[in-house]
Amino acid sequence: MIKKMVEILADEFEVDAETIQPEANIKETMHLDSLSLVDMVALVNEEFGVEIKTPDLPTIKTFADLYDYVFTRM
Amino acid sequence: MTDIPSLIPQRPPILMVDGYFFEDELHCQSELTIAADNMFLGEDSCMAEEGLLEHVAQTSAAHIGFLRKQAGENVTLGYIGDIKKAVFDNRMPTTGDTLHTRLTVVSQVGGITMVSAETSVNEHVILTCRMKLASDN
Numbered sequence: 666m667i668k669k670m671v672e673i674l675a676d677e678f679e680v681d682a683e684t685i686q687p688e689a690n691i692k693e694t695m696h697l698d699s700l701s702l703v704d705m706v707a708l709v710n711e712e713f714g715v716e717i718k719t720p721d722l723p724t725i726k727t728f729a730d731l732y733d734y735v736f737t738r739m
Numbered sequence: 740m741t742d743i744p745s746l747i748p749q750r751p752p753i754l755m756v757d758g759y760f761f762e763d764e765l766h767c768q769s770e771l772t773i774a775a776d777n778m779f780l781g782e783d784s785c786m787a788e789e790g791l792l793e794h795v796a797q798t799s800a801a802h803i804g805f806l807r808k809q810a811g812e813n814v815t816l817g818y819i820g821d822i823k824k825a826v827f828d829n830r831m832p833t834t835g836d837t838l839h840t841r842l843t844v845v846s847q848v849g850g851i852t853m854v855s856a857e858t859s860v861n862e863h864v865i866l867t868c869r870m871k872l873a874s875d876n
Contacts, residue, residue, distance in 0.1 A: 699848070699849065699851055699873075700820045700821055700851060700871055700873070702848050702851070703846050703847070703848045703851045703852075703853045703871055704853070706846040706848055707845045707846040707853050710845070710846060711845075716846075719847070719848050719849060722848065
């Protein structure tokens with residue numbers, strides 16, 4: 666499941682999949698700004714059926730945080 | 740149908756929605772019958788692609804405005820942040836055609852809303868796209 670998410674994120678945000686490490690910072694690694702953050706939320710919703718709530722976003726800093734958030738809600 | 744000027748700040752001649760129909764928080768529909776003096780008509784009397792995108796943007800803004808009004812908040816200005824996956828039909832609409840758009844909110848983060856839209860004329864799809872709108876808070 667993590668492999669699938671890494672592939673999807675790397676493809677969508679055009680980054681090297683190897684840079685998507687569990688402890689890496691999401692915004693820095695994928696060069697996200699406020700506009701592209703919406704893309705990530707939409708992607709997670711469409712691919713994994715999990716809606717990331719706006720108030721929860723500040724708690725999702727690393728990819729490990731994202732995996733925990735998504736996989737515990739699937 | 741809802742009074743459009745109460746939902747968006749645009750006024751003629753830039754107003755590109757004349758009917759808004761709320762479905763639920765994530766969906767709405769809109770209409771626009773193209774008048775002869777529509778500012779997005781080209782010399783061939785066909786609507787420019789920019790006109791269709793403006794129609795979608797105003798549909799999105801109307802939906803956001805409707806939800807804000809329901810929540811007792813003020814209607815604010817919105818700005819197009821991004822357009823993706825826009826596919827236009829070869830046949831562009833012309834004077835007298837009625838655009839019908841169905842809009843779905845894909846995601847929302849803070850003041851940024853991503854929507855997907857499908858615009859048709861006489862049930863023939865002429866535009867599909869994704870658009871992000873930034874709203875003043």
